[in-house]
Amino acid sequence: MAQDHREQRNGAERLPLRVNGDDVEVEAAPMSVLADVLRDELGLTGTKLGCRAGDCGSCTVLVDGVAITSCLMPVAQAAGRDVTTIEGLETDGELHPVQQAFSDHNASQCGYCIPGFIVAAAETVANGEVLDREQVVQSLSGNLCRCTGYESIVDAIVDACGHGTDREVAS
Ligand code: FES
Ligand code: FES
Known part of the structure; x- marks a missing residue:
């Protein structure tokens, strides 16, 4: 270790x-x-x-x-x-679209893994990638969740990708 x-x-x-x-x-x-x-x-x-x-x-x-x-x-x-x-994804009290989508889809249970998923998906959204469900699943290969079964997480990210964003993450 x-x-x-x-x-x-x-x-x-x-x-x-x-x-x-x-x-x-x-x-x-x-x-x-x-x-x-x-x-x-x-x-x-x-x-x-x-x-x-x-x-x-x-x-x-x-x-x-x-x-x-x-x-x-x-x-x-x-x-x-x-x-x-x-912590840097929210802007002026407004949730990042991926954070909002996770909230909308109740995509969190214990929540431990969720920041990692949201940050990873924020990169996808910032790149303007519009992924279908299968591509979202592939894009999540580096993130593990022990609670949710992934369905609601995938739903949230598909939703967030569909919305897209012209916001940039903090720099
Ligand atoms: S704690 Fe970094 S990948 Fe698991
Ligand atoms: S919500 Fe508990 S590990 Fe993912």
């Missing part, structure tokens, strides 16, 4: 990050994983940690608009790039 962020204090450096549109500085070892730094240093606990191995997708965030598993990215690799977490 990867060494825990809090055990990596030795060698910590001040690192500049841009997260949800804000320039911030964190104190972390360069090889700390981004997910730990987001959660422990910045309090952005909407990003969840499941497997810590790149398999479950619960830690998905956008880096320069691309969905990545933040449990695998060293924080130093994110320095100077635009990081968007689930």
Whole structure:
């Protein structure tokens, strides 16, 4: 298992990050994983940690608009790039279309996996991709849910893709 962020204090450096549109500085070892730094240093606990191995997708965030598993990215690799977490998708109190679609379709049960699904789908919507149901299922291959059976999640994302959006995620 990867060494825990809090055990990596030795060698910590001040690192500049841009997260949800804000320039911030964190104190972390360069090889700390981004997910730990987001959660422990910045309090952005909407990003969840499941497997810590790149398999479950619960830690998905956008880096320069691309969905990545933040449990695998060293924080130093994110320095100077635009990081968007689930907290950064809402704008002026308005839910992102994918968040709204998940709400409309009651696509959450325990909710643990949901930020990862929403962030991954936000990339799809931002790219203007209009996916059919089968393509949505394929696009979700990197995200796991233990609760919902996926039907309502797929419904929500198909809906969100159909709506599209001309909004950009925070940068
Ligand atoms: S915690 Fe990152 S993919 Fe599972
Ligand atoms: S809603 Fe519980 S793991 Fe997905």
